Each structure stands twice: as structure tokens, then as C-alpha cells.
Amino acid sequence: MRLLIQTFAICLALSLCLAVPTHHHEHGDDEQVGHGPGHKNNGPGHKNNGPDHKNNGPGHHHFDRCTELVFDAAIETKEGIYYFFKDDHVFKGFHGDGELTNMTFPELDDHLVGHVDAAFRMPSEDSPDHHEHLYFFLDNKVFSYENHKLNDGYPKDISEEFPGIPDHLDAAVECHKPDCPKNTVIFFKGHEIYHFDIDSKEVHHKEFKSMPNCSAAFHYTGHYYCLHGHRFSKFNPNTGAVHGRYPKEARDYFMNCPNYGDKTEKEHLEREQCSHVHLDAITEDDDHDLFAFRGHYYLSRIDGKSHAGTIESGFKDLHANIDAAFAHDEHIHIIKDDKMYVYNISHAVGEAHKLREGYPKTVKDELGLEGHIDATFICPKDHTVHVIQGNKIYDVDLNAHPPTHTEAKPIPLKHVDTAMCGDNGVIVVVKDDYYHYASPLTFIASKIKPHKQDVATGLLGCPYYDGKTEAEHIKREQCSHMHLDAITEDDDHDLFAFRGHYYLSKIEDKYHAGPIESGFKELHDDIDAAFAHDEHIHIIKNDKVYCYNISHTHGEAHKLREGYPKTVKDELGLEGHIDATFICPKDHIVHVIQGNKIYDVDLNAHPPTHTEAKTIPFKHVHTAMCGDHGVKVVVDDDYFEYASPLEFIAAKIKPEKKSVPKDLLGCPPKAHLQVIAMSRKKNYKNVEEMSNSLNQQYEDKVRPYIDLVDSLRALGIEKDLNLPAVAVIGDQSSGKSSVLEALSGVALPRGTGIVTRCPLVLKLKRNEKNDTWSGVLTYKDQTKSLHKPSDVGIAVSQ
Structure with a gap:
């Protein structure tokens, strides 16, 4: 296809883990979960089956997720929070204490004779009534919740709602297309695996021979995990195949557990590089030395050499769970609660960093802001630190005394775990993924998320990539x-x-x-x-x-x-x-x-x-x-x-x-920008579906203009334009309107001679196959020739 996009103009409307645990049987740390008469709640001898058991009784057991804890079920809510169930308790997220299940799901209290057997989430697009549902399985009953409220008519018998699925399940996990050929729920009971087709209600029996029996299962960031004991395995949902170095220790990857065993330096390093627990903070100094913080530990990369250790070993006045960090002028600034700690950076691997005299000081004194700080970042050779609180960002001038900050601006993400800025732009971390933006301006104004990338492999150098194809x-x-x-x-x-x-x-x-x-x-x-x-x-x-x-x-x-x-x-x-x-x-x-x-x-x-x-x-x-x-x-x-x-x-x-x-190295253009295959499709379910339909071979031409428009919007120029500020010029039926509809998701008027005129014009033209890239940027009475994509940013700044 020769749909040309050589220079482009745009006006656009443009998940973890776990805590793993397993059934704690008398035989100790066995990966295989037993299924004898005492297994789960189907045996008369189950420890919590006594008639006097109450979820809210005064003597309920206190669980520590970092001990030999075996979770009974795992589920992700539509807000992206993972719930892990143990007996009559639920743990929300990846650290912290559990709470009684009946505080969130009170109706389970009447039936909870021991614990939840299995759970899964059915997203609205897969549900017959197009509503989000959480399903919980207890003995022979199934409960369906929407927005934490039990749906009418529930609980039902499992055989009524899911015909062909047995009672007293061990685990369940949803599997959507294209991971599975059809939208499916996978049910686990011993070695028996049941694939339940959500649409047809057909059941296909499978046997996952290479995988241990699961006490819980869940789907996270495109992968499927089976929990067995305090270990976990990643498996193929269709075949059950387990590739790579499994099982692995869940407390290394999915929980903040500071001290549960002796580790070598290499083991600490691998854990911090490969963990799926979100980072608390990450920053890079002007020498490109990197510091990442998670729970009680930190990871550093100095002169290309990585080191991992406890936070208190490197930053002796701190211990765990920092809020944010940024590096500036040979110092690393660390925020915890309402205090800021500033350390002189040591560039010797493993050497402690020294707290500067007079610190800690209050965040209010240092940044002029109050309240919890989610993330901070500062770009090289700059003196403006960008501070994120919730979905707002402030710019603080470090050279001003007392500190001053701008008015809050909204950011395109509901929540950010951490962020950093380097020579190549801004890295924004959400859970265990990150997004790359060309600059703070493009981050703030962006309407389309860039391609998400894996923190462990893309930023921290995790050495293991299990189960990957060539x-x-x-x-x-x-x-x-x-x-x-x-x-x-x-x-x-x-x-x-x-x-x-x-x-x-x-x-x-x-x-x-x-x-x-x-x-x-x-x-x-x-x-x-x-x-x-x-x-x-x-x-x-x-x-x-x-x-x-x-x-x-x-x-x-x-x-x-x-x-x-x-x-x-x-x-x-x-x-x-x-x-x-x-x-x-x-x-x-x-x-x-x-x-x-x-x-x-x-x-x-x-x-x-x-x-x-x-x-x-x-x-x-x-x-x-x-x-x-x-x-x-x-x-x-x-x-x-x-x-x-x-x-x-x-x-x-x-x-x-x-x-x-x-x-x-020949990295193929990102699949999230694909310009062809649009046909004349006008409606898209979500931004991801829209962006996945843009032809990848055009990223180098399209992305600079997305950044351009985002930069103009961030600078406030957009309000001076009579939008839509776009002229797309091309051959008849070349797909001009389809391109704009693909980017905006808005149906455009069609007809010969329809033109949008405005102060900002970026022109599309057809070049011969071997011609060089070229374009023109005009704004009011200024005109700039563009000879390569990087000229766009230069022209905008001028």
C-alpha cells in the first residue's frame, strides 16, 4: 500500500501482582498442592469448618503475607487493584495488612465456612449485560458482584451458572481473546482443567501436566500466573506449558517482604531487577547513574555496574517505602511523608550516601507544596522539578527562595507511581510498566498513551525473559x-x-x-x-x-x-x-x-x-x-x-x-502507531484499539507531529487557533479523512473540496519512493522548512 504520509498535520482529539502463597500442608514447602479429604473446604476436617466459625469473631487470626501464607483466591478489580483472599481475610494490593472479607463483601459472611475457593473478573465487554462482574466461588455456590454489591438472584449453584463446572474449585482465571481463541474462564480442580466458553457455555476438559496444582490463579500484564505455596509459575493458558526458570519465590517478585531469608548480592540484584512490585521512586543523575527504590530495598547502576541493598545501608536515615526522588546538582533528594532528605551522591558502588547537613527539612519548606507527593522528576541541567500529586502536576523552581510553583495542570494518567527525566525524555512508571514521552510538555498534553514497556526488562536490566519465543x-x-x-x-x-x-x-x-x-x-x-x-x-x-x-x-x-x-x-x-x-x-x-x-x-x-x-x-x-x-x-x-x-x-x-x-539494531516501529487498515472505521471502543490500527511503518513520520501538537497545546498556543487547526492535502480518495478519524475517533464531514483553514498548517504530500523526508511548518507569518522529523521540535521551540 502506498498511502503516503510523508509530512503530517494533526489536530487530534487525540496490573500485579501478587502475593502468592500456597496451601500450607503438613509436608511443608511442597510445590504440589494436595487434594485429599482435607483439601480446601471440601473435606470434613478443614480447620475452619467448625459450626462456631464467624468472620467477625473476636479471635480472628492475624495473617502476615510474608510468612508461609497460602492464598485461596486472587482477583483484579476494575480499578486495577488485586485482592488476595486467605480464609476470612482479604489483602488489597501488594503490601499491608489484611482485613475481614465481610467488610468489603458482607453477603459472603453467611456462606463463608472457611474461605473463598476461587474468583475471577468478567469485564463489561465480555458480559452479556455489558456490566463488570466479580465472581466468587464458595463450595457449590457462586456469587456475582457489581460495584461491590451482590447482584439480584445470587448466590446460585455453580452448576446453574456454569454448567459442567464442578463444585469445590481450587482456582479460576479469565482468559480473553487473543490470549485464548474465545473469551474463556479457566477453572482448576486438582489436575483437572476446564475451559468454559463464556458465549456458548461449552466446556473443554484439559490437563496441564507441566504445572503444579494451583491454590489461586490470576492474569497480570498479559501473562497468566499460578500460585502454589509461596511460589508461582507463569503458564500458557491454552496448553498449561511452563517455560523458563519456575517456580519462583513470590516474595521476591510480588510482595514487599524485607527479611525472610539470607540472600547473596546476586540474588538481591536479580530480585530488584526482575520484581513485578511497582517502584516507589526512580531517578537518574547527570552522570546517568540510576537509583530505583522499592519497599525496603534500592537498586543502583553506577558506571554500568548494578548494586542492590537495603535502603538503610545506602541512605542510613531512611528505612523503607519512600514516596519520591529526584537527582539534581550532585545530590539526590528523597521525599518520605512530609520530609525531604538530601544526600551527597557517592559514585562508588555499594558506598553509603551522606545526608547533607541541615536535612531533613519539610516538603513545604523545600517545594512550597503540602500533601502526599506521588512522584517527582527533573530534566538534565534544569532547575525546575516537576511534582505529581494524583492526576495533577506542578513545576517548582529550585532557584527561587522561598520556593514557588506554578498552578496545577492535569496529566493524562489517573495515577503515577514514579517518573524520571533524562537526555531522551520523560519516563513515567505505572505499576510495572512505563511510558516514554519526548519532554515534560508532551507528557502533560498527550492525548494518546505511548507504547507501554516493561520496567524490569526495559529499565532495570532483568536478565530473565522466561517463556519467550525467538x-x-x-x-x-x-x-x-x-x-x-x-x-x-x-x-x-x-x-x-x-x-x-x-x-x-x-x-x-x-x-x-x-x-x-x-x-x-x-x-x-x-x-x-x-x-x-x-x-x-x-x-x-x-x-x-x-x-x-x-x-x-x-x-x-x-x-x-x-x-x-x-x-x-x-x-x-x-x-x-x-x-x-x-x-x-x-x-x-x-x-x-x-x-x-x-x-x-x-x-x-x-x-x-x-x-x-x-x-x-x-x-x-x-x-x-x-x-x-x-x-x-x-x-x-x-x-x-x-x-x-x-x-x-x-x-x-x-x-x-x-x-x-x-x-x-533494527528495532521495528512500535505497533501502537499503525496508519493503514483503518478503512473508514469511525468508532473505536477505546484509545488502545484506535492506536493499534495505525500502520507501524509510519511511526517516524507520525509521532513527531503528535509531539508537536501536544507541545503547542502545553504552551497554550492552541487557544489562539481556530480549531480544527489542520489541513490535510493529498490525492483524491487517498485516505485523508480516515487518517484524521483514526487519530480523533470523530466522524468527519466528507465531500469534494472540503478544506479546513487555520493559522497552523502542516502539509501532506506524496513523494517518490526514494525522495528524502521533507515538510513545512507555518504559524501566522512564520514559515520553517522541515528536512527530518527532529526539525519539528526545533521549529516549535523557535
């Missing part, structure tokens, strides 16, 4: 914003990129991704540098060089050469940590970067010799490579291109930065 592994490695550890290209133009535990290769233009140890079996993770030379790939880790024969077959392991590893000193004549290495095609000089210094090493010399150190125009480089088109120098998730090593060393001005995921 294509998903490839996309993750292509599109991750975590910095690369190393990248290199051989003389055949085959590419190898390394990040954490994984590597990405492109051989004869075909991509492959997998764990490093699958391709380089003597290595596991976190390499320091790499370069390819003479059909070998040299990988540096710590003080060793590993030299492998390159295999040009996809997925085939590369073989370590005999005699390796050798020391860096023996191979390169250098000592100390190596940040990056690169060698240009058909050359024998490898360029070695340490800090802001570079050395040239002659590989043909024995013993190896190197030049005197030269200074490079960067404080720190993550990796670099050299090919036919020059040198690419990678810093964070951007890279800079130079014609030669000499030009790189001598440069006084940085070239235009480019995106590593998009421009170097």
Missing part, C-alpha cells in the same frame, strides 16, 4: 533502552551486540538472540568489550580476553580458541578496566577506551605495544565499533557516528545523536 527475544534485544555492554561487526558485516545475560547477532541480515552462554559457553553475562578481527571475535571480561572462532550459522555456538582465555595484559599490553574496544575493517590496530582515554594497540606486535593515551570527547563510553562507514560510539541508548578514529578523537562538536534500538 521473535520476542529478538525484539527485546533490538528495542531495549538498556545500554549495550559491547557491539562489534566482522569483515563480513555480521554484527554481534551484548547486553547483560543476552546477545543479539545479525548474520547475513538474519537476526538471532539468546543467552550469552548459549553462544559463548565459557561466558555468562556482563562482558566489558568486544572486537572482531580475522574471523575471530575477541571478548573482554574483567582481566581476561576470550577469543572465539566466529560461526556464521544462526544459533550455532562459537568455539573458544585453544589457549584462551588469556590476560588483557598479555593480549593488549594494558591493565585496568576496559570500557570499549573497536577495530576498523582490514586493519590490525585495535583502539582501546578506558574512561576518557584511548590507546591504539598493534595486534601484529609481539609482545603487544600501545601508543600513549589520547583524550576522547566523552567522559564515558559504553561501547564502540568501526565499519566501512566509520566509527559508531555508543553512550547509553544513543550513538554518535564519526568518519574515522582520528575524527572521533579530534572532534570538538558532537555529531547528531542517533538511536541505538532504531538506527543500529
Whole structure:
């Protein structure tokens, strides 16, 4: 399809977890949940089945979710809050004490002989009456609630409401299209699995052989989880297949449990990188060192090295559950309750940060605001901190004394857990996902959510991606914003990129991704540098060089050469940590970067010799490579291109930065912007459905204009325009109106010659296939030529 969108104009109307737990049987920490006569509430010997049991009795048991607790059922409300049931208690959210179930669902009190057996949520779009329903199963009865009120006619027998489904269930979870072929409820009883078709009421029996029996099950952020004991497994809802390293400890991933066992530094690190519990705060300083806080723990990444520990070990006057944080001028500001703590940042991994004299001070004194703070962020080299309270944001000038703030502006999210701002824009975290915006202005004014991304894998460097297909592994490695550890290209133009535990290769233009140890079996993770030379790939880790024969077959392991590893000193004549290495095609000089210094090493010399150190125009480089088109120098998730090593060393001005995921690793455009396949559809159920219908190949052209309009709206320019402020010019029947309808969800008038005139005009035109990108921005009497998407932001600011 050649629906052209070369320059675009727009006026637009433009989930966790868990707490896992399992049935606590006499045999202890067994993953398998027993189903003998005492299981759940179907046996006469169940401990809470006595006739005198009352939910509100004076002696009800106090449960601690961080002990050997076994949840009986789990459900997500329409507000996105997860409820976990244990006997006559319910735990709301991922931390905190439980409360009696009858305080929220009083009607269950008449039937609650022990605990809720199973529960699931039926969203309104799947329900015959188009209302949201929560279903609870107790013995042989089912209860249906809407807005926490029991629906008329309930409770009913399970056999009446769900024919073919047995009584005394163990667990239930909803499965919607496309995860399941039809909208389905999955019921669990022992090893028996029942797929109940919501529309036809047909029942299909299945057996999930690879999965332990579930005491509870739930759906979260696109995945399905089975709880068994204090462990959990992620499973395929159609086959029951469990892929990857399961079961895992729920208290590591789905609960804030500070001290339930001894952990190594590596185990602490993995927990903080991979946990699905939402972050309390995240920030990055001007040196790109990152700090993330969750519960009692924090994670830091300093000079590319990660560390995890208790908050009190790094920030001794604090202990747990901070509210917000931002880094400014070599200090990290942490907000807890109504106090602000300011620490001098230590850039030594694991070293405690020192509280500045005179702190803590009140938030009122420091920011001029009162009330709970949800999130704060400040952009590099700026002195304005953005403060989020609920769905409002304030700008506070840190240079003003006393502090002053702007009037509140609404943000496009009901709630934000944390946020940060860096060179590439604003990261906004909600639960365990994040959204990326080009600037604070585009965040505030945005009408369409950007593509959501995973915090654990995209921000914190979680090394495990269980149950992924090859294509998903490839996309993750292509599109991750975590910095690369190393990248290199051989003389055949085959590419190898390394990040954490994984590597990405492109051989004869075909991509492959997998764990490093699958391709380089003597290595596991976190390499320091790499370069390819003479059909070998040299990988540096710590003080060793590993030299492998390159295999040009996809997925085939590369073989370590005999005699390796050798020391860096023996191979390169250098000592100390190596940040990056690169060698240009058909050359024998490898360029070695340490800090802001570079050395040239002659590989043909024995013993190896190197030049005197030269200074490079960067404080720190993550990796670099050299090919036919020059040198690419990678810093964070951007890279800079130079014609030669000499030009790189001598440069006084940085070239235009480019995106590593998009421009170097081939990350496909986001699926949330797809411009074709609209037909002339006028009505969309929600923004997500609308955005999913925009053709992904046009993101680079469309997204800059969305950002442009959002920026204009944020600057208040919109009120000066006679909206709709759009002119779309194209061939007859080229889809002009459909494009606007896709973005706004509003039906537009149709007819020959219909034109919208206004002060702001961005023109659409058809270019020949190989023509360069171009456009024009006009506002009142000003006109700017646009030659690339990044020109849009520059033109707006001017």
C-alpha cells in the first residue's frame, strides 16, 4: 500500500501482582498442592469448618503475607487493584495488612465456612449485560458482584451458572481473546482443567501436566500466573506449558517482604531487577547513574555496574517505602511523608550516601507544596522539578527562595507511581510498566498513551525473559533502552551486540538472540568489550580476553580458541578496566577506551605495544565499533557516528545523536502507531484499539507531529487557533479523512473540496519512493522548512 504520509498535520482529539502463597500442608514447602479429604473446604476436617466459625469473631487470626501464607483466591478489580483472599481475610494490593472479607463483601459472611475457593473478573465487554462482574466461588455456590454489591438472584449453584463446572474449585482465571481463541474462564480442580466458553457455555476438559496444582490463579500484564505455596509459575493458558526458570519465590517478585531469608548480592540484584512490585521512586543523575527504590530495598547502576541493598545501608536515615526522588546538582533528594532528605551522591558502588547537613527539612519548606507527593522528576541541567500529586502536576523552581510553583495542570494518567527525566525524555512508571514521552510538555498534553514497556526488562536490566519465543527475544534485544555492554561487526558485516545475560547477532541480515552462554559457553553475562578481527571475535571480561572462532550459522555456538582465555595484559599490553574496544575493517590496530582515554594497540606486535593515551570527547563510553562507514560510539541508548578514529578523537562538536534500538539494531516501529487498515472505521471502543490500527511503518513520520501538537497545546498556543487547526492535502480518495478519524475517533464531514483553514498548517504530500523526508511548518507569518522529523521540535521551540 502506498498511502503516503510523508509530512503530517494533526489536530487530534487525540496490573500485579501478587502475593502468592500456597496451601500450607503438613509436608511443608511442597510445590504440589494436595487434594485429599482435607483439601480446601471440601473435606470434613478443614480447620475452619467448625459450626462456631464467624468472620467477625473476636479471635480472628492475624495473617502476615510474608510468612508461609497460602492464598485461596486472587482477583483484579476494575480499578486495577488485586485482592488476595486467605480464609476470612482479604489483602488489597501488594503490601499491608489484611482485613475481614465481610467488610468489603458482607453477603459472603453467611456462606463463608472457611474461605473463598476461587474468583475471577468478567469485564463489561465480555458480559452479556455489558456490566463488570466479580465472581466468587464458595463450595457449590457462586456469587456475582457489581460495584461491590451482590447482584439480584445470587448466590446460585455453580452448576446453574456454569454448567459442567464442578463444585469445590481450587482456582479460576479469565482468559480473553487473543490470549485464548474465545473469551474463556479457566477453572482448576486438582489436575483437572476446564475451559468454559463464556458465549456458548461449552466446556473443554484439559490437563496441564507441566504445572503444579494451583491454590489461586490470576492474569497480570498479559501473562497468566499460578500460585502454589509461596511460589508461582507463569503458564500458557491454552496448553498449561511452563517455560523458563519456575517456580519462583513470590516474595521476591510480588510482595514487599524485607527479611525472610539470607540472600547473596546476586540474588538481591536479580530480585530488584526482575520484581513485578511497582517502584516507589526512580531517578537518574547527570552522570546517568540510576537509583530505583522499592519497599525496603534500592537498586543502583553506577558506571554500568548494578548494586542492590537495603535502603538503610545506602541512605542510613531512611528505612523503607519512600514516596519520591529526584537527582539534581550532585545530590539526590528523597521525599518520605512530609520530609525531604538530601544526600551527597557517592559514585562508588555499594558506598553509603551522606545526608547533607541541615536535612531533613519539610516538603513545604523545600517545594512550597503540602500533601502526599506521588512522584517527582527533573530534566538534565534544569532547575525546575516537576511534582505529581494524583492526576495533577506542578513545576517548582529550585532557584527561587522561598520556593514557588506554578498552578496545577492535569496529566493524562489517573495515577503515577514514579517518573524520571533524562537526555531522551520523560519516563513515567505505572505499576510495572512505563511510558516514554519526548519532554515534560508532551507528557502533560498527550492525548494518546505511548507504547507501554516493561520496567524490569526495559529499565532495570532483568536478565530473565522466561517463556519467550525467538521473535520476542529478538525484539527485546533490538528495542531495549538498556545500554549495550559491547557491539562489534566482522569483515563480513555480521554484527554481534551484548547486553547483560543476552546477545543479539545479525548474520547475513538474519537476526538471532539468546543467552550469552548459549553462544559463548565459557561466558555468562556482563562482558566489558568486544572486537572482531580475522574471523575471530575477541571478548573482554574483567582481566581476561576470550577469543572465539566466529560461526556464521544462526544459533550455532562459537568455539573458544585453544589457549584462551588469556590476560588483557598479555593480549593488549594494558591493565585496568576496559570500557570499549573497536577495530576498523582490514586493519590490525585495535583502539582501546578506558574512561576518557584511548590507546591504539598493534595486534601484529609481539609482545603487544600501545601508543600513549589520547583524550576522547566523552567522559564515558559504553561501547564502540568501526565499519566501512566509520566509527559508531555508543553512550547509553544513543550513538554518535564519526568518519574515522582520528575524527572521533579530534572532534570538538558532537555529531547528531542517533538511536541505538532504531538506527543500529533494527528495532521495528512500535505497533501502537499503525496508519493503514483503518478503512473508514469511525468508532473505536477505546484509545488502545484506535492506536493499534495505525500502520507501524509510519511511526517516524507520525509521532513527531503528535509531539508537536501536544507541545503547542502545553504552551497554550492552541487557544489562539481556530480549531480544527489542520489541513490535510493529498490525492483524491487517498485516505485523508480516515487518517484524521483514526487519530480523533470523530466522524468527519466528507465531500469534494472540503478544506479546513487555520493559522497552523502542516502539509501532506506524496513523494517518490526514494525522495528524502521533507515538510513545512507555518504559524501566522512564520514559515520553517522541515528536512527530518527532529526539525519539528526545533521549529516549535523557535
